[in-house]
Amino acid sequence: MKTHRVLLFLSALCLSTGLLRAEIKETPVEYDSGGTKCEGLHVVDTAKAGRLPSILIIHQWTGLSDNEKMRARMLAELGYNVFAADIYGKGIRPQPPEAGKEAGKYKADRKLYRERLLSALEVLQKNAQTDPAKVAAIGYCFGGTGVIELARSGAVVKGVVSFHGGLDSPAPADGKNIKGKVLALHGADDPFVPAKDLAAFEQEMKDAKVDYKLVQYPGAVHSFTQKAAGNDNSKGAAYNEAADKASWEEMKAFFERLFKSEA
Structure with missing residues (x-):
């Protein structure tokens, strides 16, 4: 009986020690982009050692905010090494x-946008815990547009995920530069993305033979992952819990497939 109690105590001690070691660390990172000082955020689980699959996050239109920081923590908890970019400065x-x-x-x-995007990607690529063969990017709204531009620039990323981003195709020929896979998660009732933009985006992907997937969530409008958008669809931007959860799961599965192929 005494031995049993000792074993239980040791097991609990090991478990608690492991939990104490696991810590999500957030570190502001200043960097330069074309002479502009930017400040992003590096987020990682300190219990993870060595090089990790890494994710770049591009913010929505108000700049790097609590929403992107929350998503960075969520990704870090899944085991990813994360850098949230600062496009504006x-x-x-x-x-x-x-x-x-x-x-x-x-x-x-778009040239300036790509410059800022590539500068942020470089910060992530140079991070000591980044596995250079396992880098991807996600973005929200403005940032959703951004990750597709990043891919169009020819950046070396395994894949990009656009959450309710603009899906216009200003330079269709640039689709040929895309090296990774593209996942576009879109509100089916988003009034800010006209049907012609959706059609142009898909045509660009098909013409360039990009491995892409467009997922549309019924009843969802713009900003469907952001609670701060409220719940009034008539405004064109509103939070949708079902679409938020489903799109996150879609992203998780996308990354699992994407990085497994490089194991």
């Missing part, structure tokens, strides 16, 4: 309507 965190103007600057200048 350190301290630039606009709110509507200024956010629309700031986002519009990059959507109108």
